[in-house]
Amino acid sequence: MVTFTDSVCVTSEFNISDSAFHIHKDMKIVFKYSFVSWDKPWRICLKSESYGLIQIDDDRTWIQTVKTVHETYLPVGLQIAILCVLFAISALCSGLTLGLMALTPQELKILISSGTPTEKKYADAILPIRLHGTRLLCTVIIMNVIVNTGITLLFDDLAEGVVAFVASAVGIVIFGEILPQSICVKYGLAVGANTIYITKFFMMILFPVTWPLARVLDKYAGVDIETVNRSRMVEMLKMNMDESAACDIDLSTLKIAIGAMELTKKCVKDVMTDIDVKNLLYVSDLALIGKDNYITVKAVARFNKRRLRIVDENMPLTALMDEFKMGDYHLAMVAKATEVKKHHNGKFVDDKIDNFIIKSMQLVEATMLSTSESNEEHAMTLVGLITLEDITEELLQAEITDETDFYVTDDSLKKRRTNTSKKHAPELFCSEKKSERLSLHMLNMTQRWLLDKTPLFSGMNPKAFENLIQRNIREVLIVPPKNSTSRGTLNLYEKGVMSKRFVLILEGKATIRFNDRDLVFEVGSWTSFGGAILEKVEECLVDQKGSLAC
Template identity: 30%
Template sequence: MAKYEAWKGKFNILLVFFGLAFSNGESKIKIFGMMPVDSKINDEGHQTIFTKKYFSMMENIDNQLRLFGAGITNKTVVSFAKKNTDFTARFSDPCQDDRVTKAFRVEPDSISNYSAIVTLNLPFINNDENYLICTRDDNKSMMWIYQDSYEWMKFKMHKKPTTILPTWLQILFIMCLLTMSGLFSGLNLGLMSLDMTELDIIARCGDEKEKKYAKRIHPVRKRGNYLLCTILLGNVLVNNTLTILLSDLTGSGVVAVLSSTAGIVVFGEIVPQAICSRHGLAIGAHTIWFTYFFMGVTAIASYPISKILDAVLGEEIGNFYSRDRLKELLNVTQKQIGMQYDEMKIIEGALALTQITIRDVMTPLDDVYMIDINRKLDFETLSEINQSGYSRIPVYEGDRTNISYFLYYKDLTMLDTEKNLTIRQVCEFYNRKAVYDFDDTKLDHILNRFKSGETHMVVVQSAINYADKDPDYVPIGIVTLEDVIEEILQTEIVDETDRYTDNREKKPRKRHLKDLSYFRQKPSANSLTISPQLAVAVYQYLSTAVESFKSEYISEGVLKQLIQKPSNCCRFKLGSETKYDAPSDNEAAGTEAKNLLYQRGKPGDFFILILQGKVEIVIGKEEMVFQGGSFHCFGLPALTDEVTDQSVSGKPNDSAAVGRATMQRLSQKEAHYKPDYTVRAVTDLEYLRIDREMYKNALQSTILERQVSKKSVSKDCGLNETVPEDKQSPGITSSLIELNKENKENSTLISKTGSLNDIRVEMSPLLKGEAEELNTTKTSSNI
């Protein structure tokens, strides 16, 4: 305000100077200048503007001007004449007939030296017309005169600004347009980012809400170009309308552009796209009515454009993944989807199934276990096949590359090795021809072949091409169903019979297979033994099902000798003068002469296991009759008492303690076992007979064998530890020889083919002392 007063004073002095210069001493009113009163802004927020040449005033609005000049009094009135822009007038020219406005009196309170304020309210005139100022005193007798026609004494009018809509409604429309702009932007990202492939996947395997949303969006999204044109056209239309309304509201194009840009960027782009990028499916489904509405509104423009795009660019194609991209997608999203590593490997293996050939997974021919077609199916051959661990075995004839049949191990289970059959006879009977396939066959093809049931093993052959003749086909390996499954699982499958954990790297595997080589021994011409296959079955049965013959009491080697000992293998033939082939005492012979193996109430200190044939059992006073057959055993109490007593089983890891406890119980028993049943042969029989004394000797031999093994380890390693069962000496004889060497005895113990009876007779002094300690009392048969 102080600055205004200072300029006002200077301007008054300047006007007085000009007034004195141009007044020529007359007493008429002379206006030398004017300026808008900028300290007061009118009700509409606009003020009078002075350009370089003239004043510009808003129509029909009170505008205040400060007049500077001479002769201004409280009776001075002002009026205006409307003239063309090229009209000129001089001071004191009359304007009585040219006035077009009413008279405006100066404000008495504003009169000062050479200045006064007047409030004007002028109507609008065209741009090519000006208002010229006319003045006089408020006296009707006086004439109106012009105040010159200088540019700075002219007035132009501009229209009063108006808005398209009421202000409150315009603000509401601007907010709605911002919301629609954001919705269009979000739908553009949310809907268009959902390609048809992904939408189909969600519709099939998403949760219930996702399936519902996908089904709503699918009809709109499948018309991709039409949807795209609708969204973009609607977005442009909304943004332009928003800018126009802001310009109309603010009255300034610059302000409108800046404000619309800021609003569209923040509320029309950033915020909605950030939300729709995460929840586009749900937002698109809930606003589907909005999309349908604008598709109809903009159809006149968007539909033709979409048809042109369809014709030029073609229909929209969804995203598809190659095998490599799908694998990488699974690897990248493994943590997010909670997939396990093994699941990932299986999927990768399945995806690579059509890319891998059988040559890549086959077992080379040099590493394949095969068997000659002319080989006999004796016990040795069966044992070798069993040790190999394979269920399907290629059979070759002559050369290993000439594979003609596949032999299944299950085909050999019911064969009798004593029939002298050959591999050829078995193969020709089952007629399992070898199946060939080429080395470039894909795994998916060979898997379908395996699934058809034709075979689970294929011989892989490779073609050797020649320029002058037909190619030769040479077998190079074997591929099985297990090889294909391992490739799918991306890991090695190791079953209980595999020799290697990895066929490619040939890593050996520890296998715990029973050593059946002992049963391969051929008996002498005059001795009576059972077949090797039957001996293996008897061994498995006794060592697992009969408590007294388990490894805690009888070692593996001793049990094998008991089974193969000729004196223990007996036959009984009905109607034959020689009723049984094994030596026996008179009492036992008399009993069996009546076809009786056991008779109720009569002593019988021996154990019998029926191998072949049938027997009749009569039990108790009621004489209940039953029939028994193979692998029925009788007379077990004749050998030992309840060996699973708590005093014995309390030390399961100390086999020697178990054996000693059993020996002590045998020493305290009566001499004979009297059965309460009768066993009669009804067919020819083959059975195993072990008497009480033989069983005692077997227990003694087991104890001594384990002591020898323990002492041998202690001597060699300096450790007081027990040798595991599978590391012990396979037989009784070798243990006795080692013990005899340790004591430097020169007496001969026994040959490697000696019997248990020989061991009893030819026992060294050291073993005799051990036996005397165990046999302090007579054996009894009260079991």
Template identity: 25%
Template sequence: MFDKKKFLISSISITLLIFTVFHNVENVIQKRRFLSEDDESLNEKHEQEEHKNVRKTYSPAEIDFWICLLIAATLICMAAVCSGMTVGYLSIDELQLEIYKEQGTNEQQRQANIILPIIKQHHMLLCTLLIGNAFCMESLPIFFDKVVPPAFAVLISVIFIIFAGEIIPQALCTGPKQLIIAEKLTPIVKILMIVFWPISYPLARMLDSYFGEHGSTRFQKNELKALIELHGIQKHATGGGHSNEDQGFTQAEINMITSTIDLRDKTVEQVMIPIKDVFSVNKNNELNKETLARIASSGYSYVTIYENQKENIIGTIRAKQLIDMELTKRKISELDNLVRPVLFVQNDTSLFEMLMIFKQRKTKIAFVVETNKIEQTNTQRNPNFQIVEEKVQKKIIGLISLKMLFEEIVKKEFHDQDNHIKFNSLKPPQIQKIGKSQSNIIMEPEEKK
């Protein structure tokens, strides 16, 4: 966000710096303007005498030669650090460091903890390194001029700056040991940030005000899916590697990951079995030969039980328990100990929410109800304000199972028919809504008393 106070402080600091420079330049010009001709002639003679006495270059036999050479070498090294770290630090992916910090090796975690605080100050780091590099490059010819003839000072400075101060450092700082070098040079960079703070801080704050603070990259869902798919493509394109780390993602893994990402965007209504296609029997049917043959030929492990019309589901029963029973004229409704109630969810429930509901309720199937058919007539809350009991009129439109969710994730059909699950009572279940995290549950099974 635009901080007016910080921007004002930065602007005033830069303005004062510029004003001071121009004021000093103006004083020098005015002094020279008001010098008399006699004074100018005397100054010229004095400068000529001093110029004769001052030696342009030092010989290797003099200590000043080695001092200037040492300063020049130091400036080249500092220019190399600033140039290499400008590219090295600013090319490090902040998101990758955050990943290393959470899931990396001990060495990677240590490197991330040291480097992250530096690169988070993006504009401050940028200004410090650029100012330091410019300072070193501009100062280098001054000291080379003392150890080599003036004609060669600039040429030698340019050669050293290009190779020793630019190309080689940038190649090293962006190579395979980028993080190791960045970690080792962090103390030097911190010192430079302190030294150039009076200049770099106002500039950095001004850049933050205009362009905003630099943050790590965050991917949208579609970008993340494309990135995962790209890893699979890269594997096949390069032939992969021999270790597990180099294998990349197989196509099955890519399908599973991208499908999991899409779970929140899909609803149960998109993948459910329509209620007209769900195998079910009337609770008033007798357990005769025809009914048992129909249940056996269906191939389902569990059968739904309805009352009067197919959309009025009241529970499920295990098919094997019916088939193993002796033929009788008893109705299914009389098998109170075998029929179990079911779970009802709204049709706009996302697949991710449905997966969490299955996990929390420890069940494998649920029936989908149209949301717009829900009519609240009575509401009561428990003392913890977590469970809401309601009387509703429901229209069941389909069935969703845990198996369907797994098929949606792996993009492959499972060849088992266990689409129904046993519950605990033939009594109509109480209709409940469970808090915010389970707001799409409108009916859940009662515990057997």
């Protein structure tokens, strides 16, 4: 039998008989027993048939049943408060890693220049530390790791095993990563600015570690510099086109910005109108040709010798626009760079048309000879034409169409624009009346035009010349009657009717009709009629004998 006592064997408290032994041998016994909590150690007493109770005084056999109280590093309340602070610091470091590092120095400078007053204030506070991007990144990451390690240790001290592991993992993931990053990704600027002093404090205490680490990273990984090239900026503008209403951006202004930035990448062939040009012929060239005169179009074109600018299809649009802005011409033919045979010392060698076109850079005759008659050395292929209007459309990213002209959509579809404008105040007459005085600019242009066309006015007093023009300005109003589909007419000249008028169109259009020839064409500004009258007046002034005959 085995007994347990806290003093002597005579006062044994627990007795275990041999029937309760699981294993009973001469040198070994095994049994199971539950002890109550007691402040003194329990001693073993053995009893056999031949001997009484014998106490074993070896302290290695004593059994302690005092419940041990777990001691934490700090008081539980203080430790929980520290955990809350560590969670807050962990959340801050995690949020700043995403919030501050996502804001590039270029974006902060843009906000300082063009943001709202609040954004300017926040960006101005963040920019100084964001310029040290690598050291800032090292600081927030190291602080985050240190704080998360401290959270794990404190949880392990408060709890044990799986409970401590699960509690620390869930707390760090939810409160230290997910929540702060979801907030800072939207309000990173405000969070970073309001916690800027905490961030500076962390950077100061970790300076001995982060400064050399940042220098090494900058040397081998590169400096934190982000540049925005033209292509990226264009794509950013295109992405914002669908959100222009929400972003308070005018869509037409956005298109103009995109067109202006893409203009430098485009060549003449990208915006030209594809044609197969043989000659250049003006409608006015046909006005004086009788219908019974069998004159070929080629002969008319070669006789008038209209001159035109020819450009290479790969010429940048910006360079051609600079030429158009000089005012000499606003239309050019486009030639394709093809390989031609060039005769040299009795042999034909290959050469490119590029050099010929680029080096010429001058006005050349558009009335080219046919392929069989042309000089093979200077052969070229005209593939289209381009005007200032084409470049303007590409810049504005919109089609410009006249009232009655054909216009081309995407260089493939031609259709006539219909006039859908509504009439605001219908007038029921077609009349000619005296117009208001010309502006100084228009008056000067008119004087120059008349002086260039005829010497009749060269000797006239400037003041008298000005009064002559201003008193003879006429305005023609042609408005159809109400609900009428046809426009009224006012004849400036009629066949068979004598006229004493010299007419110069300053603004607007006039229609010339040759009914017997079925020929109709329109003329515009700076077109004159009745030049014979001026010639007759000039002859009368020069002729000193026949003044009465005039």
